[in-house]
Structures are given as C-alpha cells and as structure tokens.
Amino acid sequence: MAYIVDLRSDTVTKPTEAMKHAMINSALGDDVYGEDPTVNALESKLAAMLGKQAALFVPSGTMANLIAIMVHCNKRGSEAFVGNLSHIYKYEQGGAAHVAGVLLSTIANKPDGTFDLAELESRFRGTDVHEPITSLVAVENTHNVCGGKVLPLKFLDDLSVICKRHNLPIHMDGARLFNACEYLKVEPSRIVRDCDSVSVCFSKGLSAPVGSAIVGSYHFIDQARRMRKLLGGGMRQAGVLAAAAIVALDEVVPKLKLDHKRANIMAKVIEGLFLKTFTIDVEGQHSNIILVRIPEHSSMTTEKVVARLAQVCLAETQGDCKTTNDEGVILKAIYFNSKTIRFTIHHDITDEDLWLAIMKITYVFKELDAAATK
CATH class of the missing domain: 3.90.1150.10 (Aspartate Aminotransferase, domain 1)
Known part of the structure; x- marks a missing residue:
C-alpha cells in the first residue's frame, strides 16, 4: 500500500462534514421556479459579498463563463477578447464559438496574467462592415496557467477606464476569486467593482462538491437565467448543492x-x-x-x-x-x-x-x- x-x-477536494450536514438538512424547492430557499439564500449572499445586485447558481464554471459570453455578446458574430492563456480560451472547448457564435480573439497574457492594454484598445473593432463587433473583454483572476497569479488592482482599474470609453462590458472569470482576495487582503467587492459580470467556483479550493455562480446586475441575471435554461443548466431541488456552497463561503474562505x-x-x-x-x-x-x-x-x-x-x-x-x-x-x-x-x-x-x-x-x-x- x-x-x-x-x-x-x-477540484479534488471533498465536501466537509459541515457541508454534508447542511446538504442533508437543506430546505428545498424548485429552483427553476425560483422557489428553492437555499439557492435563493446562496445567490443573495454571494451578490452582497461582491457588491452586485444579483447572482445565479449554475452547475459549472464553464457554463457560467459561457452564459456570461452569451448575454454580453447577444448578436452572432460578436467578438470577445480573452487572454491567450485563459481558461475560457484553452479549456472550454471553444464553446463561445460552438454554441454562441462568438469569435474569441486572443491577446497575449504576460507572466503576471495581465495583458497589454494599449494593444487591446488598438484592436477593438466594429466600425468596418467587414469586421466583427467587439462586444466583451474577459479577464481571469487568479490566473491558472500563469501560476495562480493575482491581477493587480491598477490593471483592473485601467482596463475599466478603457472599456468604459468604448462602452464595453468586462467579465471576470473569478473561479478562484477568493484566493485573489486573500492575497490582496481586500474584499471581493473591490476586486470586481468595475466588472459587469463575475463567475465564481465553489468546487475548487472552496471544497463544495458541485457548482459555480454568475454575479451581475438584475437585468444581466434575468438574461443569464434564460441562457442557463437553454444550456440545460436549470436544476430543480438544487438547494442540496447550494447548502454546501454556503458553508464554503462561511467556513472555507477564511x-x-x-x-x-x-x-x-x-x-x-x-x-x-x-x-x-x-x-x-x-x-x-x-x-x-x-x-x-x-x-x-x-x-x-x-x-x-x-x-x-x-x-x-x-x-x-x-x-x-x-x-x-x-x-x-x-x-x-x-x-x-x-x-x-x-x-x-x-x-x-x-x-x-x-x-x-x-x-x-x-x-x-x-x-x-x-x-x-x-
């Protein structure tokens, strides 16, 4: 032996004993009807932590990112900019193109997970009839392939200025967002302050068995809920999973x-x-x-x-x-x-x-x- x-x-983490207890004793309802009290509690809790209006519980981080792309890039042939080493580009089967008809254009990630903002701005498109319309910029924080790097707040602030100038939304793949919070010693609401949507994973370092969430405005989440249903992500008595995620936020994040x-x-x-x-x-x-x-x-x-x-x-x-x-x-x-x-x-x-x-x-x-x- x-x-x-x-x-x-x-992702190999197992649910804690407290999670198992919460799962067994969770209050349940039909989440597709918005009637699961445990899911509702999780979504409200996470939205408040991130300083956003609403959240949506989904089965996986890959689905969370795809839903965000589908909502922001709601016209086929739209363009989304992502890092060339990002999870969205490398490890999600090109779902943005395959399912949503969205072109993923890459920009080279630097070793710290950032990319050149001047180059990014110079590549925005949409005024020429021959080109796709740039509709989204996505970042990853912490950045997996770059070694768990945490994006500097200044980079996020500068990116926000550029995107606001061009009326472009920012999506953050925050699968390990709370690791970034721990490193920077700031609240998650500060890191995602200027992001229009954020995905957060509960089943990686937070030890929950299943699930991610997307966070954003009321309008964004309304649209995201429709996309979740389209992708087959609508779950019924999902509180049995959300219960573990609530424990993760309370007991594992610290x-x-x-x-x-x-x-x-x-x-x-x-x-x-x-x-x-x-x-x-x-x-x-x-x-x-x-x-x-x-x-x-x-x-x-x-x-x-x-x-x-x-x-x-x-x-x-x-x-x-x-x-x-x-x-x-x-x-x-x-x-x-x-x-x-x-x-x-x-x-x-x-x-x-x-x-x-x-x-x-x-x-x-x-x-x-x-x-x-x-």
Whole structure:
C-alpha cells in the first residue's frame, strides 16, 4: 500500500462534514421556479459579498463563463477578447464559438496574467462592415496557467477606464476569486467593482462538491437565467448543492490563507534544493498554485517527472522516503506542457500531507536532476 497526496488540482477536494450536514438538512424547492430557499439564500449572499445586485447558481464554471459570453455578446458574430492563456480560451472547448457564435480573439497574457492594454484598445473593432463587433473583454483572476497569479488592482482599474470609453462590458472569470482576495487582503467587492459580470467556483479550493455562480446586475441575471435554461443548466431541488456552497463561503474562505502559506513553504523548499533541472519563481508565488519549470534545453520532460512522482520504488521504502507507517508516497501532479509542472495546494491537504509531498519531491527531483546533469 502507498499513501497518496493528490496535488493535481483543488477540484479534488471533498465536501466537509459541515457541508454534508447542511446538504442533508437543506430546505428545498424548485429552483427553476425560483422557489428553492437555499439557492435563493446562496445567490443573495454571494451578490452582497461582491457588491452586485444579483447572482445565479449554475452547475459549472464553464457554463457560467459561457452564459456570461452569451448575454454580453447577444448578436452572432460578436467578438470577445480573452487572454491567450485563459481558461475560457484553452479549456472550454471553444464553446463561445460552438454554441454562441462568438469569435474569441486572443491577446497575449504576460507572466503576471495581465495583458497589454494599449494593444487591446488598438484592436477593438466594429466600425468596418467587414469586421466583427467587439462586444466583451474577459479577464481571469487568479490566473491558472500563469501560476495562480493575482491581477493587480491598477490593471483592473485601467482596463475599466478603457472599456468604459468604448462602452464595453468586462467579465471576470473569478473561479478562484477568493484566493485573489486573500492575497490582496481586500474584499471581493473591490476586486470586481468595475466588472459587469463575475463567475465564481465553489468546487475548487472552496471544497463544495458541485457548482459555480454568475454575479451581475438584475437585468444581466434575468438574461443569464434564460441562457442557463437553454444550456440545460436549470436544476430543480438544487438547494442540496447550494447548502454546501454556503458553508464554503462561511467556513472555507477564511482558511484559504493556510493553502497559500503551505504553497509558499513548498515553493521555498523547492527553490532551496538549488537544482539545475527544476526552477521556481518564489517571488511570483501568489496563491495556492505552484509552477515548477524545466529549462528548455534540458532533455527532461514533465511527463517523465509526473510519472515518476506517482511511482514508489524499493529504495524509497527501504530509506527515509516513506510515512511513519513505512508506506511509500505517491504524489499526483499535472503538467501544462513539456516543461511546466503544476502542484495545487487545497483544503484537504494537511501539514502532514505537505511534508510528505515535499519529501517525495525532494527525493525524485534530486534523483532526476542527477540523471539529467551527468
């Protein structure tokens, strides 16, 4: 037997005991009729936290982002600007084009998750009959592929000035919005102040089993409700899921600082190994996502590293790379490309799990670095 530490994503989190209790005891009704009291309570609570008028509970973050695009870009052939490394562009199957008839135009993300605002403004279109009409700008906060980076408030403020000048709405993919709040030490309402819509995920670092929400104005949510029904996202007695999300907001959000602290510890330990094959940007460690990079010139690949972390060899259990019960350690991770590995700290990771993960990383990284630098 081996002990498993799963750092693939914060989506692997399990609902807490308090969530399970709330789910079993939730007051229920038909949410499509707007009669589920627990869903209504969640939506009102989240809207108030974000300083918006209303919210809508939906099954997933992908659906939340697609609904926002469909509402803002309500004419087929509209154009929405997104970062080239954004979740909307990379990991949502091009749903904006496939379902909504919306062109996603990309702008290069900088390492901090932002993009060049002057370039963005220069690319707005709509006056020429040959071109699509720019109808939306979307940002991601925190930014997953950029390593959990938190967008600077100044960037969001400057973006707002530009978009208001052109009468364009801003959508924030805030799947990990509360991680951004923890890093900046500000209320979520400040971060999303100038956004016309925001999506928030409950099933990543907040540990709820299912669900996201879209937040915006009354008019926006009225339209979003229609799009949710169109996409098959209308749920009936959904309070059984919303109950867990309410617990997440009350009990898990305040603990996100522990995820950030543990991620920072891991990043510093990896940096302190001083290995040529594995590098990390500790200064850029903002939240719960840790990116480890392999130099482009190295023959080492992330596929090989991730596979090795998931294996237990005899030398590990005969040595010190094991639990106090003499179990080997399997560490699960993912990779973005052949040179970038991602570890994600989450609510289910204890201090013991953290140090077992660090022990395994240290053992494997040293082993692979020695082989790669012979």
